[in-house]
Amino acid sequence: xxHRYTVKVYYEDTDAGGxxxxxxxxxxxxxxxxxxxxxxxxxxxxxxxxGVFFVVTRLEATYRRPARLGETLDVTxxxxxxxTVKATLRQQVLREGELLVDALLGFACIxxxxxxxxxxxxxxxxxxxxx
Numbered sequence: 733x734x735h736r737y738t739v740k741v742y743y744e745d746t747d748a749g750g751x752x753x754x755x756x757x758x759x760x761x762x763x764x765x766x767x768x769x770x771x772x773x774x775x776x777x778x779x780x781x782x783g784v785f786f787v788v789t790r791l792e793a794t795y796r797r798p799a800r801l802g803e804t805l806d807v808t809x810x811x812x813x814x815x816t817v818k819a820t821l822r823q824q825v826l827r828e829g830e831l832l833v834d835a836l837l838g839f840a841c842i843x844x845x846x847x848x849x850x851x852x853x854x855x856x857x858x859x860x861x862x863x
Contacts, residue, residue: 734808734824735771737764741803750801757793757833761823764807765837774854783844784852789818790838797832799825805832814859817841817848 737760745756769776776786799805805827812820818840825833841849 734810735768737767737807739805741799741801746801752799757825760807764809768809772858785842786839789840793835795833799832803827811859811862814851814856816850
């Protein structure tokens with residue numbers, strides 16, 4: 733079952749017509765990913781403190797319908813698969829169950845110098861549990 737994060741659309745999120753600016757969906761998804769991982773015991777700042785970093789390597793987003801000022805949106809997150817140093821996550825933005833944005837996001841694990849690292853066991857375990 734995907735994790736659900738709720739966000740309200742504020743004036744600062746929209747263009748002059750009251751429609752959410754496309755890049756702001758990425759901000760919503762970033763927040764949702766953070767909460768998703770926290771809910772599953774994966775604290776990103778703790779990994780950073782240990783020299784383990786996560787970087788987005790790929791993003792494919794399909795924008796289907798616009799969100800508007802004042803609406804409440806749900807952002808779902810689900811880890812689909814992991815490979816040695818990379819993982820794929822599906823995120824969707826919905827308004828009352830209607831799909832607005834569908835995204836596939838790839839991320840990798842690296843050290844401070846940018847050298848690839850094996851994904852933490854907690855992320856691999858989460859992917860296995862989500863399967």
